Amino acid sequence: MALLEVKDLKVRVEEREILHGLTLTVNEGEVHAIMGPNGSGKSTLSHVIAGKPGYEVTDGQILFKGEDLLEMSPDERAAKGVFLAFQYPVEIPGVATMNFLRTALNAQRKARGEDEYSTPDFLKKVREVSKSLNIPQDMLKRGVNVGFSGGEKKRNEVLQMALFEPSLCILDEMDSGLDIDALRIAADGVNALRSPGRAMVVITHYQRLLNYIVPDVVHVMSKGRVVKSGAKDLALELEASGYAQFEDA
């Protein structure tokens, strides 16, 4: 079943069109990779799906489980199961990570009409997940992402993904700034979350990440459009021949 349907999406930022009619369908259980050079609009797409303000959708639509995503506020989208692991997670001084995680998780549950987690259940869950991601407990006492290394910030995004159990995970350049060990830990965390009911969209401009998170489908983005889609071998082809062939598309 189609989880995410992006249809002929046109998006402007500050009067300039960045996405020029982008179409993409992601089914439940699938892992899609979106590859493309810097500036092709990958982050813009992820932000529009998550509901970041400042983007004007001039045409097209985005359906999530058949519902109009563009009509929902960002927090409603999160509660419905949309999760974006940011390329650049922000630092939030003064908001302890643990408090943030609990507040966010309970806000999502409340929006879905579910009971709040009890403290022991919540703590147990955080401990399990953070352990598997090699996140030390004292990191959770600090402000959200404050003083975290690049790798720690990305692992904190994966930690949230694991806690919130979204049905659509979008990972924007998860590999940027990670050394190979950190990348492996984060990728293992992501792979552990693969499941028949959940889809993932892995955004990257290097093929390297796709050795660790192996996609079912690969899309090539250039200048605000998906210009080619194929199986996972497409990523290897791109690695060999580069994006230049799409630049005049």
Add this chain to the structure above:
Amino acid sequence: MNVAVAKTGKGRAVSDLFASAEGRLPGAPDVIAVRREAFETYERLGLPHRRIEEWKYTDLRALVGEMLPLAAAPDADALKRAAEVVKAHAIAGARKLVLVDGVFAADLSDVKALASEVSLKTLREVLADEANPAAGDLLQTASTDAVISLNAAMATDGVVVSVADGTHLSAPVQLIHIATAAGASAFTRSHLRIGKGARATIVETFVAAGKASGYQVNDAVILWIGDNADIAHIRLMDDAPDAVNISSQFVTVGAAVKLNFFNMTTGAAVSRLQGFITLAGEGSELSANGVNLLQKTEHGDTTLVVDHAVPNCVSRETFRAVIDDRAHSVFQGRIIVRPDAQKTDGKMMTRALLLSDEAEADNKPELEIFADDVSCGHGATAGALDDSLLFYLKARGLPEKQAQALLIQAFVGEAIEQIADDGLREHVIGIAERWLERRS
């Protein structure tokens, strides 16, 4: 001198205020003479207004207009309503001293428990003691601005507490001011004397009972801290939204003292805390922190004057204002470094968070430095909530208001975190949270 301005809008002369209250004001003839003189000073000056530099941003003539008549002494019903407020606002484990509409309420206070550790009297009994030639001194302060003079003239009651040298109080002392009246005023004055090497936590809470509205509070505290003492002093101005609260604090700090001062304003249509802190002994450390949480059309003013009178003291001031709707926050911070006060280290930092386009923040830092070997400075910022942080929180499922609340709490947290005691800090956070819930 413009005496005519001191007339009220209704044509009633301010002197009626004093004349009608005189029968309720405690004091032997000497004391009454001091009161009279103070009232004359007030009459001559009238309410402070914007052309008086210290009151530039808080023009009481424009904001308040007239001083209301003295509240009646609380009756049984008022005391009953006050008792409920005490229950809701008492800090767990603290020893309470309760003043209702400006009158000490012994039955609501922990007089016995306190008597074992401190000397406690009411202002009323000290002023009324004809055998005490120095009673009138309790109405004198270094500053004689109009509101302080009015307080000296009109103070009906307060507490006079003395902590002996070396005493470590086993529990915080909480002074709770409760208003139960509508359209009336309460004038209180308290003296706290902390002996050398003593340790104490003092909390002042200002709150309203149900049905109290449009009342005015004018409070003064004279705090004297002996050498080597370690003091936490916390003030919580959580008045009714249509109240007026003008509080003055005179603090004299001895040598090698640690003083942690904190004020939070979360209510009142018009409020001003003016604190005058003199570092009079060497090697003392002052941490003075404040939070203003204002909404609707509230006006909140925190004015701190820190006077480094001697060398080798450190002062740190952290002030945070969160201003919503059409509210107006004022912070005036003055650091004075006297010619002798070498090696003074005095800094203040003010940050204002504006939650609406019509919110207003005024910040007036002043450094008056007369010594040359000092390190002093101030900084200030003002701005809105960071959109990228808000979006991150919303993308994680927090609705707009909850996302804002989390960021606001983080913003004021920097000042609240200076409160060392866990229980007290939680109490303060609880008040901030209730303010957040009141936001429309």
